[in-house]
Amino acid sequence: MYVIxxxxxxxxxxxxxxxxxxxxxxxxxxxxxxxxxxEAQLVKVKSGLSKLIDPQRDSVYIYQLPGKKLVKxxxxxxxxxxxxxxxx
Amino acid sequence: xxxxxxxxxxxxNGIKVNYWVVCHRKLWLFAKGLRMEPLSDRVALxxxxxxxxxxxTPRREILIDKLIKIDLLESEGKVxxxxxxxxxxxxxxxxxxxxxxxxxxxxxxxxxxxxxxxxERRREEVRLTPELxxxxxxxxxxxxxxxxxxxxxxxxxxxxxRVCAYRELCWG
Amino acid sequence: MAQSYYIFRSGRxxxxxxxxxxxxxxxxxxxxxxxxxxxxxxxxxxxxxxxLNTKLLTFLAQNEVTLHCFNYYGFYIGSFYPRETNVSGYLxxxxxxxYLDPQKRLEIAKEFVAGxxxxxxxxxxxxxxxxxxxxxxxxxxxxxxxxxxxxxxxAELMSEEGRARDAxxxxxxxxxxxxxxxxxxxxxxxxxxxxxxxxxxxxxxxxATLSELYVTQLNPTISYLHEPSxxxxxxxxxxxxxxxxxxxxxxxxxxxxxxxxxxxxFESIGEAKGVYLKEGARKKFVRVFEEYLQTTVKHRxxxxxxxxxxxxxxxxxxxxxxxxxxxxxxxxxxxW
Numbered sequence: 001m002y003v004i005x006x007x008x009x010x011x012x013x014x015x016x017x018x019x020x021x022x023x024x025x026x027x028x029x030x031x032x033x034x035x036x037x038x039e040a041q042l043v044k045v046k047s048g049l050s051k052l053i054d055p056q057r058d059s060v061y062i063y064q065l066p067g068k069k070l071v072k073x074x075x076x077x078x079x080x081x082x083x084x085x086x087x088x
Numbered sequence: 089x090x091x092x093x094x095x096x097x098x099x100x101n102g103i104k105v106n107y108w109v110v111c112h113r114k115l116w117l118f119a120k121g122l123r124m125e126p127l128s129d130r131v132a133l134x135x136x137x138x139x140x141x142x143x144x145t146p147r148r149e150i151l152i153d154k155l156i157k158i159d160l161l162e163s164e165g166k167v168x169x170x171x172x173x174x175x176x177x178x179x180x181x182x183x184x185x186x187x188x189x190x191x192x193x194x195x196x197x198x199x200x201x202x203x204x205x206x207x208e209r210r211r212e213e214v215r216l217t218p219e220l221x222x223x224x225x226x227x228x229x230x231x232x233x234x235x236x237x238x239x240x241x242x243x244x245x246x247x248x249x250r251v252c253a254y255r256e257l258c259w260g
Numbered sequence: 261m262a263q264s265y266y267i268f269r270s271g272r273x274x275x276x277x278x279x280x281x282x283x284x285x286x287x288x289x290x291x292x293x294x295x296x297x298x299x300x301x302x303x304x305x306x307x308x309x310x311x312l313n314t315k316l317l318t319f320l321a322q323n324e325v326t327l328h329c330f331n332y333y334g335f336y337i338g339s340f341y342p343r344e345t346n347v348s349g350y351l352x353x354x355x356x357x358x359y360l361d362p363q364k365r366l367e368i369a370k371e372f373v374a375g376x377x378x379x380x381x382x383x384x385x386x387x388x389x390x391x392x393x394x395x396x397x398x399x400x401x402x403x404x405x406x407x408x409x410x411x412x413x414x415a416e417l418m419s420e421e422g423r424a425r426d427a428x429x430x431x432x433x434x435x436x437x438x439x440x441x442x443x444x445x446x447x448x449x450x451x452x453x454x455x456x457x458x459x460x461x462x463x464x465x466x467x468a469t470l471s472e473l474y475v476t477q478l479n480p481t482i483s484y485l486h487e488p489s490x491x492x493x494x495x496x497x498x499x500x501x502x503x504x505x506x507x508x509x510x511x512x513x514x515x516x517x518x519x520x521x522x523x524x525x526f527e528s529i530g531e532a533k534g535v536y537l538k539e540g541a542r543k544k545f546v547r548v549f550e551e552y553l554q555t556t557v558k559h560r561x562x563x564x565x566x567x568x569x570x571x572x573x574x575x576x577x578x579x580x581x582x583x584x585x586x587x588x589x590x591x592x593x594x595x596w
Contacts, residue, residue, distance in 0.1 A: 019277040022295045040132035041299060047140055085550070087267045087282060087294060088543055113586075121348030122477055122580065239585045257581065259561055260574040 002065040003042060004034045009058040017052050017060075021045070029080045036068055089218065090225045095193050098228040102156040105186045105224075108231045109179035113243035114254050119235045128253035134172045141170050141206045152194070156187055167191070167201040169214075174205045176248070177212070184214045185224045192216070262302035264468070266546050268539065270308040275319040301325050303471040305464075307334065307542065317342075326474050328467040333529065333536040335449070336463035339470060341480075341493070348477040354583040355482045362413070368582065368589060369414050369485040373421045375502035375591030377405045380428045382594060383435075383505050383513075392434045400427035414485065428505075436516050439523065449534030453526045454512070456535040460542065461508035462500070464549050469503070470496040472573045478580060499575055502591050507568060511548055520544060557596045 008031065009017050018027070024045050025035035037045065042064070049060055065071050090098070107115035117124075125131045138159075147168065148160045159168040169184040171177075184201040191199055201214035214220075234241060249255050267273070271284030280296040298319075303326040320327060321342035328339045358364040384398045404424035411417040425445070432442040432454060442454050450456040470493050473480045483494035491497055515521040525541035528534060537545065556565040559574075566574065575592055582589035 019279075022277065022297060023279040024297050024299045026297065027295065035297065035300065038129045038132075040129045040136060043133060043136045043140075047136065085263045085265050086543065086547060087265065087269050117584075120350040120584065122351060122584070123346060123348075126346055127475060256562065256574060257577045258586075260559070260577050 001037060001039070001042070002034070002068045002071055003037050003045075004028075004032065004063040004065070005045075005060065006063070007031050007053075007058070007060040009053060009060075013052060013054065013058065017049065017058075020048055020052060027080075089221045090189075090228065092193065094225075095189075095228075098232055099153070099155065099190075100228065100231050102183050102186055104231045104235075105227050106176075106179045106183040108227050108234065109182055110176055110248065111243060111252070111254075112234050112241040113258065114252065115231065115234050116237060116240045117254060117257070122257070124253040124257055130172070130251055131253050137172060137206065138170045141204070152190065156190055158187055158191070161202070165199065167199055168204060169201065170204045170206065172205070172207065174203075174208060174210055177203065181212075181214055181220075182224055182227050185216060185220050186228070188214070188216050189221065189224060263300050264303050264305065264471075264550060265296060265301060266305040266307065266550070267310065268307045268543055270310060272311040273304075273306075273316060274312070275316050280316075280319075298323050298325075303328060303467070305467070305546070306330065307539075324474070326467075326471045328470075330463075333449075334460055334539075334542045335536070336467065339467060339493070341470070341474060344474070344477075346475070346477055351477045351580065351583060352479050352482075355479055358583055359482055359484060359488065365484050366411070366414060366417070368579070369417055369498075370408055370411065371589050371591040372485045372498050372501050373417050374405070374408055375593065376421065376505065377401055377408070377424050378591075378593050379502065379505035380424060381405065383509055384428065384431055387431070387435050392431075394431040394434050397427040397431035397434075400424060417485070435513055449529060449536070452535055453523060454516075456526060456537055457512045457515070457521070457545070458508065460537055460545060461511060461549065462504060464546070465500045465503055465508050466493075466496050468553065468569060469500045469572050472569070473499070473576055475573070476576045476580065478576055499572065499579075502575065503568075503572060506592075506594055507549075507552060511545070511552055515545065515548065520548075560595065 003025065005021060005025065007014075007017060021027075021033045024037060024041060025033040028034050042062075046062070053060060104115055104119065107118055146162045148162055150158045150160060152158060159170065160166075161168050167184065167187050169180055169187070171180045174180075180203050184203060188199050188201050191197075198216070203212040203214060205211070243258060245259055249259065252258070267282060269282070269284050271282060274281050274283065279298045280301065282294045282296060284292045284294075286292050301323065304320075305328050307330045309332075317327075317340060320340065324342060324345070326339060326341055329337050331337050358368060381398065381401045384394045384401060388394050388398060401424045404420045404427075407420055408417065411420055429442060429445055432438070436442070436454070438454070440452065442452070445458065446452070446455050447459060450459045470480060473493070473496055478495060480493040480495045482488050483490075483498045485501065486494040486497045488494050521537075521541050521544060525538050526535050527538055529536060553569040554567050556567050557571075558564070559566045571592060578587070578589055578591075581587045
């Protein structure tokens with residue numbers, strides 16, 4: 001499935017969350033990650049995140065889409081994401 | 089009930105008891121080291137569920153003789169077996185019965201087990217009755233028989249194959 | 261969800277914050293960092309001049325990622341094939357048993373050749389239906405296919421395959437619009453454009469096959485058609501025979517006939533005979549190769565769509581089933 005994760009995390013924890021998500025997904029822009037995950041990977045991501053955040057203060061939204069092909073994405077201005085698997 | 093000598097001779101991995109109920113070919117392949125579980129997303133989901141279930145309850149995992157992995161619910165002294173779905177409940181039941189028997193042979197006395205299916209909010213208590221022990225003895229003898237087969241047992245494609253980690257190996 | 265990553269840039273690949281980073285110094289001295297999500301990496305292809313250390317290799321091994329390296333000319337130089345965690349001594353014994361028994365070895369080798377020739381014929385038929393004069397080659401391949409059953413040794417099998425392949429390569433002059441006629445397959449180094457493309461494509465397919473074998477319990481050094489001593493991972497050579505015409509050759513026909521790659525995309529190596537693909541063409545090839553491996557077909561037995569890449573894995577599973585006596589091996593015959 002295709003997953004978009006959006007978060008609002010307090011400064012002292014944000015770097016850790018960002019680093020953690022980099023292991024699974026592509027950084028799209030500030031506080032946004034996206035990419036393809038299996039069901040088990042998503043559970044793993046969620047359980048990893050819940051250990052890193054403070055549920056009283058932080059907030060993470062997870063959007064799940066059935067597949068990359070079903071996402072219609074438009075970008076205005078700069079595309080920052082690097083999802084290419086061929087680094088030229 | 090198995091004699092101690094027979095238990096010594098038949099002692100095996102807990103998963104094999106489970107697989108004996110589910111599919112003899114899967115058991116045979118597993119026993120020969122042709123393991124497909126590491127590639128299965130469903131198996132990974134099951135493991136994660138096991139780790140994440142009941143976060144507030146103190147549990148302890150104990151690996152015994154490198155054969156069985158017991159999940160002990162400390163407060164109640166129960167042996168837990170957490171499964172994704174109750175579809176293969178009989179396999180889980182015998183696997184748990186095997187753990188209980190194993191612990192008894194080690195001198196832990198009469199323990200009580202509990203099957204849990206957190207996704208379905210179901211639980212089932214498991215005690216070693218003579219009837220259940222009879223089925224366990226049959227399973228343990230069966231595991232050894234299957235392991236000794238030089239050719240793999242035949243298998244039929246059924247609905248449980250659809251979610252099996254071995255599906256592509258068997259039917260691809 | 262695993263992906264193959266192809267790195268053409270030069271720089272450093274390192275483990276950082278529990279994931280992979282590719283770092284490169286840009287012209288103004290700035291360090292550019294590209295994170296690569298480790299949990300989604302199947303294998304890495306290094307084409308650039310890249311620094312790495314054992315800390316990185318340890319990390320790749322932990323995550324069961326294979327690494328394939330290519331030199332300046334784009335020639336394959338070797339792979340990092342991490343220690344396997346999922347092994348079966350039983351299967352290894354069976355693999356060896358089927359190698360040592362000439363009859364058993366021949367049976368498997370024959371299936372590899374049968375699959376390969378079937379796909380050679382399929383390509384020729386495709387172009388015959390489009391009006392190309394490939395009948396002569398087609399006849400040779402047909403007759404070789406028929407004679408496979410009479411082959412009593414792997415050597416005979418090899419020479420039958422060689423005959424079919426020579427005829428097949430002759431048809432390249434009909435399939436492709438070439439300035440210089442294509443005469444024969446020359447390797448190490450390739451001596452013309454077509455051979456250079458075949459070599460490059462085959463090395464990509466070989467490494468893709470090796471990555472698929474890595475996740476199975478098959479030992480990649482024991483093979484049946486090729487001699488196990490021929491190359492380190494000769495089973496990958498065996499299996500890729502079936503897929504070469506299906507994947508690599510089709511890509512070459514497409515790229516050359518559509519003019520996506522032409523004579524300007526090649527360069528000679530000094531004075532010596534030898535031709536290699538320029539970097540731009542290499543990238544183009546890799547891109548279409550990767551796309552091609554991801555295209556799917558409906559699998560009749562599994563009743564779902566599987567990618568070409570996954571068909572390689574399924575081929576390995578079929579071989580396992582043969583070796584442990586579940587089902588006689590029948591190599592892939594493209595049904596679509």
